[in-house]
Every structure is written in structure tokens, then in C-alpha cells.
Amino acid sequence: MPTRIPLPARSTIWRALATAVVAVLTAAFLTPTAARAATAISPAPRESRPVYSYAHAVRESVWVDTGLDEDGDGRTDRVAADIVRPSEPARQGRKVPVIMDASPYYSCCGRGNESQVKTYDPQGRVVQMPLFYDNYFVPRGYAFVGVDLAGTNRSDGCVDVGGRSDIQSAKAVVDWLNGRATGYTSRAGTKTVRAGWTDGRTGMIGKSWDGTIANGVAATGVQGLRTVVPISAISSWYDYYVAQGAPLYDGGPDELAGYVENDAAHAHCAAVRKKLADGSPRSGDWTPLWTERDYVKDAAKVRASVFLVHGMQDLNVRTKHLGQWWDALARHGVERKIWLSQTGHVDPFDYRRGAWVDTLHRWFDHELLGYDNGIDREPMADIERHPDQWVTSRVWPPRTTGTAVLHPAPGTRAGVGTLGLRPARGTETFTDDPKLSETDWAGRLTTPTPEKAGFLTAPLTHDLRLSGSATVTVTATPTTASAHLSAVLVDVGPDTVRDYADAGEGITTLASRSCWGESTAGDSACFKETAARTARVDYTVFSRGWADLGHYASLGKGVPLTPGRAYTMTLRLAATDHVVPKGHRLALVIAGTDRDLIDPPSTKPTLTVFLPGTTANLPLVGGAAAFARATAGSAPVRPGPALLKGVRATHPARHVPLG
Missing domain, CATH: 3.40.50.1820 (Alpha/Beta hydrolase fold, catalytic domain)
Incomplete structure (x- = not known):
């Protein structure tokens, strides 16, 4: 039922009105400087106001x-x-x-x-x-x-x-x-x-x-x-x-x-x-x-x-950075807030400008001026679900998020492998091809190809939300003394997304400007506006992780691999918050070198993936039960040899410059 807010006593209302009238009359007779001072020192304002001169700063x-x-x-x-x-x-x-x-x-x-x-x-x-x-x-x-x-x-x-x-x-x-x-x-x-x-x-x-x-x-x-x-x-x-x-x-x-x-x-x-x-x-x-x-x-x-902001398709500073930092801060009870966009390496001023300036203003007012403006009681997370379409989450990841352990199963002569809750027998084999990337693998997901091992669910009967950081454990036997692994999660189905692979990483810069604050002759407060740059796609790669198999035992020292011996390694994937909609399929790809994103090994190994020792450990809202519900009653689809359309190509990791 609605919460009832008690009304103040009538005498309280009249006192408040009288105070307001006095304040208005006083301000009317003050000089501009005195008026600014009076406004600035008013008790416990909910918002700092632009009462000081920028020109005379x-x-x-x-x-x-x-x-x-x-x-x-x-x-x-x-x-x-x-x-x-x-x-x-x-x-x-x-x-x-x-x-x-x-x-x-x-x-x-x-x-x-x-x-x-x-x-x-x-x-x-x-x-x-x-x-x-x-x-x-x-x-x-x-x-x-x-x-x-x-x-x-x-x-x-x-x-x-x-x-x-x-x-x-x-x-x-x-x-x-x-x-x-x-x-x-x-x-x-x-x-x-x-x-x-x-x-x-x-x-x-x-x-x-x-x-x-x-x-x-x-x-x-x-x-x-x-x-x-x-x-x-x-x-x-x-x-x-x-x-x-x-x-x-x-x-x-x-x-x-x-x-x-x-x-x-x-x-x-x-x-x-x-x-x-x-x-x-x-x-x-x-x-x-x-x-x-x-x-x-x-x-x-x-x-x-800590108020964290990150693009979920940032391939410069990948979201693994925010995931591990967020989780560590959570373990120590640090006050936190987060924004997650569909962009790449882009400032929120350039994809959600008005809301960003307002939110940042209120955040600093609360944290530095001590104003009780309620921002600490608002939802913890803002997430861009589609270009310029945002949702909120009271807590991030949601409290109902649990790890679902999914098992890849081998493909048949009819097509690629499957992904489900039941452990499976068998193996899948792929050969590292450093000329190909995650966009090539995902574009050929419905077709068995030699450079990847792909595993798909049937079309989902309910939406499935992943929120947080996933891991993929792979048991693989290489044919050479060195091998790299990639694991990517793919949403297979039509969508319109921000084109993070474009040079603007999801935005287009316009000629028009908007102004945010006061200007001087030497420092304008007016900046070029932007718009979302979008792409129509048949699939979306929404999380990825990479590893060198020679570091399976320790990151401190890699070792040469013994051809023919099986090794197990857990890849930590980038954090995300993504909904695979009803009717789409969730896919896992395991492959070798992800072109332009990791360096290739010194050899081109063929790897045999031992499926009973391979799992995808996904943070699903609702846990394994949500996966079971989303896949219940869904009939397997025999994939055709279609080439799926995605973003054109991934951006190389750009270490110079970082910004």
C-alpha cells in the first residue's frame, strides 16, 4: 500500500511561508554580491548553485x-x-x-x-x-x-x-x-x-x-x-x-x-x-x-x-579491470556506484551528457559538501541496455545473481556443439589461426570451422541476464610447446547496438555544441555534441577472456608445454551486464589467438578440448534455475551455413596513447 506522509501542523506551514517571504524580500534588496553570499550560506541546501563568478576566479x-x-x-x-x-x-x-x-x-x-x-x-x-x-x-x-x-x-x-x-x-x-x-x-x-x-x-x-x-x-x-x-x-x-x-x-x-x-x-x-x-x-x-x-x-x-564508469565494449581498458576492482571494494564494504554503457573507451560526457553532469553534480554535492540529496539511496547501477536506453539496478550485481555451471557438449554431423547444465562426454578440436578474431568466430558460429570450438543453446524461451564476471575453465591438450586460449560469450540474434568497433567506439561527434558552466575568452564551457553510432547485427560478443596455457600453474612463470599432455586453466572473462533475449541463443566460443587483441604464440597448435573438464561459470540473475527456465521446452535448431553479421572488426588494444 502507498506510504502515508504526515502533513505538518498548520502553524508550521505558516512559519515556513513567512520565512520564505522574508527570504525573497531580503534577496530582492541585496546587492548581487550579497545575494550570492546569502544563497551560498543558506542552511543545508540540497544542491550547490552557480552563485560565484567564474570570470573572477x-x-x-x-x-x-x-x-x-x-x-x-x-x-x-x-x-x-x-x-x-x-x-x-x-x-x-x-x-x-x-x-x-x-x-x-x-x-x-x-x-x-x-x-x-x-x-x-x-x-x-x-x-x-x-x-x-x-x-x-x-x-x-x-x-x-x-x-x-x-x-x-x-x-x-x-x-x-x-x-x-x-x-x-x-x-x-x-x-x-x-x-x-x-x-x-x-x-x-x-x-x-x-x-x-x-x-x-x-x-x-x-x-x-x-x-x-x-x-x-x-x-x-x-x-x-x-x-x-x-x-x-x-x-x-x-x-x-x-x-x-x-x-x-x-x-x-x-x-x-x-x-x-x-x-x-x-x-x-x-x-x-x-x-x-x-x-x-x-x-x-x-x-x-x-x-x-x-x-x-x-x-x-x-x-x-567509488563511482565507477566503464564501457562494456572497451577493448583498450577492458572491463576485467572494473570487475575485479568492484568485487574487491565490495568485499571491504566500500560505498559504490556504477554506470555501464554499450560504448568502448568513451567518457559519459560524450554519450549521456545531461544525465551525467546532473549525476556527477549530485554525487560531489553528497560526498564533498555533505548534502543529503538522496543519491546514496538511489539504484546502485545504471546500465545501457540498447543505444540511449538505460535501466537501473538497485544493487549490482543483483542479489539473486548466482553462478550457473554450464557444460559444452560435442557437435554432431548436423552442426556445432551445444551448451547446457548436464556434463557431457567427448572432445572438440581446433587449430589456432592468428589471422582470425572473435568477429570471425562469431560470424561463423552456426557452421563448424577448424579454427574454433563453438557451443550454442537452443533459442531461449525467456530472457537470460548475465551480471558480473564469468570464468571459463578449459582442459586442453596441445600439439606444440606453446598455446594461447581465448573464450568469448556471444548473444546470437538480431539487435541494434552501439558500433564499438567504429573509430568513435559507439559515438559520432556532431558540429553543434552545448554549454555546461561559464566561459571566459580563453576557456569555453561549450563542447561538441555527440550521437550514438549504431550497427544492425546478427550477433553480439559481450564478454571475452584470454590466457597463455603455459601459465596454467602460475602467472609468475610460464613453462613450455608437453605436446600430448592435457592441461587445465581457468580464464577470467571481462565483467558485463547483458540480457540475452527470448528467442536468441547464448553461445560460448573457445579458440586460440584473438587477432589484434592478443599476440599469437610462437607456434600454431592444434588443441583438443576435453569436454568433461571444460565448463563456463556464468553469473546469471536467478542462477542455474534461470538458465533451466530459459532453455526449458526449447527445440534444438539445426544451424545452416549462414554467415552472421556483426561489427566490422575489433579495435586493436591501443597502448599508445592510453587515453
């Missing part, structure tokens, strides 16, 4: 001592923090919270869909701060701080790609904002400066490498960091470059460091780049370098709330 730069000397020049490294903050609160004796984006891209590559870089006036004060954060939030009583990671733009030190120097670059600024580190008015001077204008409450945000730094700083447990908003961010750098021993396509951390470093770092940081190269062997072995850059292991230290 304070713009200053501070160089914060990190305590490290990574470039070996005998001086501790200082990182540059460019600050835009409202001028009025300090005059009123009020302190403001901070929104911070620490990035290596402020000069080399740019931020956002329009690749904006920082610009400066002749006195070295920042004129253009990339993205909309300063334009929108500074008038609402926040300071924005853009930090140049060590070795980039105007900062000292070396780029160490997610290691101690990277993380300390940003952590030192959080410490300075809270009075625990020393800041200077210049890069080499001795005049110190304190952050007396802030209350120290800091929220970090950023996409890709920037969001990765937010994760890493949160994992230090630094005091004063209240929330982080990592967008398409890494949680463990090993998993960015390697998939369970299988090197991912293209590049290494030394190459990435060289791409973003400034001239001084390029001249003085060769030893750091060599350390990065030596510590990330193409063998795929886990080394101490990767341990240092694994933030998941330190999830217990996280004090900040």
Missing part, C-alpha cells in the same frame, strides 16, 4: 614536493598543480572542497573528445583547463585542481606508468591540500604556499590513465580523499598489458612513458624507462613491477567512496 599554480627524486638530479621532485577556485568564499572566511584530475596528458595529447590541453598566460597562470569540470563546478563553490603527473608538462621527475612516482604525484597534492605536504610558488624557488582556502575534502576524477591514478591514490588510504570517479580506468597494470600470461597486442609501459614525458624527463629518465622495459617481459610473467602497480591487492585501504 582565482587562477594560480603550486609546485608540491613529492619527497621523491626519480630523475636523480639531487633535488626532490615537485609536481605542478594548476588551480581554479572561486574568489568569494575566501573573502567570506569560507573554505571550499576540491575536485582534482591528475593526468599525464595535459600537454602531450589532450583530454576529452576534443583533445584539449592546458594553456597559460604570460605569467604562467592557467587560462584553459581541459574539460568542463572547472567551468561547471567553480561557480558552484568548488575548486578544481589539474595535476601534471611527474615527468609531464610542468612537473619534475619521471613517468613510471602507474608506479610509485605516478601515484605519489597525486597523493602529494592531496596531502598538501590537507596541510601535510609542502607547496611552492615556483618550480625551483623557495617561497612556500599553504592551501588555506580549502577544507581539504577532495574528490578525484578522470578517464583512462587519469582514472587509474584515482584508483591508485584511493588504494593508499590517504586522508582527505573522500571520493573517486574512475572512468574507463585500470585497476592492475599487469591486466592492461597481459591476459593471464598472453601478451596483449602492441607496446609496453616504457613506450607509454616515452610518449607522455616532457623534455627534461626524456633527457634524464632513461634508467626509469629501462626499468619499465626490463620489468614487463613479453613472456607474460608476473614480476615485482606488476605487484607495485596492482591496486586491487590494496582495496582494504580504500576510505573513499
Whole structure:
């Protein structure tokens, strides 16, 4: 039945009306400055308002001592923090919270869909701060701080790609904002400066490498960091470059460091780049370098709330990163929220702009200003089910999610294998073909082909929702001393999806602009709008995972395989939230090299998959019972030799640049 909300007493209503009238009359006779001040200090507002002048904001730069000397020049490294903050609160004796984006891209590559870089006036004060954060939030009583990671733009030190120097670059600024580190008015001077204008409450945000730094700083447990908003961010750098021993396509951390470093770092940081190269062997072995850059292991230290955002078709920073980070944070009771889109490596500002700005505004108001605006009581997850069509989930994954163990069964002369709840006997054989990818396998799912082993359910009689991270355990016998494995989950059926394989990774950039905040002559708050770029498909690959079979026993050291011997390995697939609709079929593909996404092994093995030792362990809402219900009464379909249509091709993993 409906909840009854008691009405206030009549005297209470009249008192409230009288108070409101006085407030309106008072505001009418105040000067504009006094009116803004009165609005800003009204008790417990539910939303911060744009009452401060962006045109007259304070713009200053501070160089914060990190305590490290990574470039070996005998001086501790200082990182540059460019600050835009409202001028009025300090005059009123009020302190403001901070929104911070620490990035290596402020000069080399740019931020956002329009690749904006920082610009400066002749006195070295920042004129253009990339993205909309300063334009929108500074008038609402926040300071924005853009930090140049060590070795980039105007900062000292070396780029160490997610290691101690990277993380300390940003952590030192959080410490300075809270009075625990020393800041200077210049890069080499001795005049110190304190952050007396802030209350120290800091929220970090950023996409890709920037969001990765937010994760890493949160994992230090630094005091004063209240929330982080990592967008398409890494949680463990090993998993960015390697998939369970299988090197991912293209590049290494030394190459990435060289791409973003400034001239001084390029001249003085060769030893750091060599350390990065030596510590990330193409063998795929886990080394101490990767341990240092694994933030998941330190999830217990996280004090900040976390608002995760990721594209479920991101093949640059794959959703394995969000899955393992989310699960680790959940185990330690961290306050969490999540958005999952159908895009690739795309910022939500460029696929759901209005809702994103509103949600981010309310999130920061709640986490940094302490406003009780109810965002913490709203559904935990927003999920894009179809292009521009979103649903919510009260908890993510839903509490009814359970692992369903599915068993592949061999095909017959009539077609490909099947997928069900009952264990099966037999084997399937495929030969690695490095020229083919997951789109080739999925496009030929209904036809037996030599480069894959495919297994399909019959058409579903009910929708089936997968929510979270899956694993696939494979028992296989190779014919050579090296072998790679891929496992992908496919929704077989017609749909319209975001074209994540297009250059825009699911969006098209338009010529029109929309404005979000206040502008100055040097920093516009107006950005190009976007629209969903879609594709009509017959199938959708919605989760994938890869591994080197030689690392079956340990990620720390791969070993040569013995031809003819069976090995068992569990592949960890990327997290997802996907509904396979009624009438579609769920498929599992097991194959070798996924072209452009992992490097091929040194040989081209044929692998015999032992089906009794092979399972797909899927996070299904409703568990195994939901799978049984969705497949009950469904008649098997004899597949024809049709070529299914999907996205054109997968994007290679692009390690340079990350953003």
C-alpha cells in the first residue's frame, strides 16, 4: 500500500511561508554580491548553485614536493598543480572542497573528445583547463585542481606508468591540500604556499590513465580523499598489458612513458624507462613491477567512496579491470556506484551528457559538501541496455545473481556443439589461426570451422541476464610447446547496438555544441555534441577472456608445454551486464589467438578440448534455475551455413596513447 506522509501542523506551514517571504524580500534588496553570499550560506541546501563568478576566479599554480627524486638530479621532485577556485568564499572566511584530475596528458595529447590541453598566460597562470569540470563546478563553490603527473608538462621527475612516482604525484597534492605536504610558488624557488582556502575534502576524477591514478591514490588510504570517479580506468597494470600470461597486442609501459614525458624527463629518465622495459617481459610473467602497480591487492585501504564508469565494449581498458576492482571494494564494504554503457573507451560526457553532469553534480554535492540529496539511496547501477536506453539496478550485481555451471557438449554431423547444465562426454578440436578474431568466430558460429570450438543453446524461451564476471575453465591438450586460449560469450540474434568497433567506439561527434558552466575568452564551457553510432547485427560478443596455457600453474612463470599432455586453466572473462533475449541463443566460443587483441604464440597448435573438464561459470540473475527456465521446452535448431553479421572488426588494444 502507498506510504502515508504526515502533513505538518498548520502553524508550521505558516512559519515556513513567512520565512520564505522574508527570504525573497531580503534577496530582492541585496546587492548581487550579497545575494550570492546569502544563497551560498543558506542552511543545508540540497544542491550547490552557480552563485560565484567564474570570470573572477582565482587562477594560480603550486609546485608540491613529492619527497621523491626519480630523475636523480639531487633535488626532490615537485609536481605542478594548476588551480581554479572561486574568489568569494575566501573573502567570506569560507573554505571550499576540491575536485582534482591528475593526468599525464595535459600537454602531450589532450583530454576529452576534443583533445584539449592546458594553456597559460604570460605569467604562467592557467587560462584553459581541459574539460568542463572547472567551468561547471567553480561557480558552484568548488575548486578544481589539474595535476601534471611527474615527468609531464610542468612537473619534475619521471613517468613510471602507474608506479610509485605516478601515484605519489597525486597523493602529494592531496596531502598538501590537507596541510601535510609542502607547496611552492615556483618550480625551483623557495617561497612556500599553504592551501588555506580549502577544507581539504577532495574528490578525484578522470578517464583512462587519469582514472587509474584515482584508483591508485584511493588504494593508499590517504586522508582527505573522500571520493573517486574512475572512468574507463585500470585497476592492475599487469591486466592492461597481459591476459593471464598472453601478451596483449602492441607496446609496453616504457613506450607509454616515452610518449607522455616532457623534455627534461626524456633527457634524464632513461634508467626509469629501462626499468619499465626490463620489468614487463613479453613472456607474460608476473614480476615485482606488476605487484607495485596492482591496486586491487590494496582495496582494504580504500576510505573513499567509488563511482565507477566503464564501457562494456572497451577493448583498450577492458572491463576485467572494473570487475575485479568492484568485487574487491565490495568485499571491504566500500560505498559504490556504477554506470555501464554499450560504448568502448568513451567518457559519459560524450554519450549521456545531461544525465551525467546532473549525476556527477549530485554525487560531489553528497560526498564533498555533505548534502543529503538522496543519491546514496538511489539504484546502485545504471546500465545501457540498447543505444540511449538505460535501466537501473538497485544493487549490482543483483542479489539473486548466482553462478550457473554450464557444460559444452560435442557437435554432431548436423552442426556445432551445444551448451547446457548436464556434463557431457567427448572432445572438440581446433587449430589456432592468428589471422582470425572473435568477429570471425562469431560470424561463423552456426557452421563448424577448424579454427574454433563453438557451443550454442537452443533459442531461449525467456530472457537470460548475465551480471558480473564469468570464468571459463578449459582442459586442453596441445600439439606444440606453446598455446594461447581465448573464450568469448556471444548473444546470437538480431539487435541494434552501439558500433564499438567504429573509430568513435559507439559515438559520432556532431558540429553543434552545448554549454555546461561559464566561459571566459580563453576557456569555453561549450563542447561538441555527440550521437550514438549504431550497427544492425546478427550477433553480439559481450564478454571475452584470454590466457597463455603455459601459465596454467602460475602467472609468475610460464613453462613450455608437453605436446600430448592435457592441461587445465581457468580464464577470467571481462565483467558485463547483458540480457540475452527470448528467442536468441547464448553461445560460448573457445579458440586460440584473438587477432589484434592478443599476440599469437610462437607456434600454431592444434588443441583438443576435453569436454568433461571444460565448463563456463556464468553469473546469471536467478542462477542455474534461470538458465533451466530459459532453455526449458526449447527445440534444438539445426544451424545452416549462414554467415552472421556483426561489427566490422575489433579495435586493436591501443597502448599508445592510453587515453
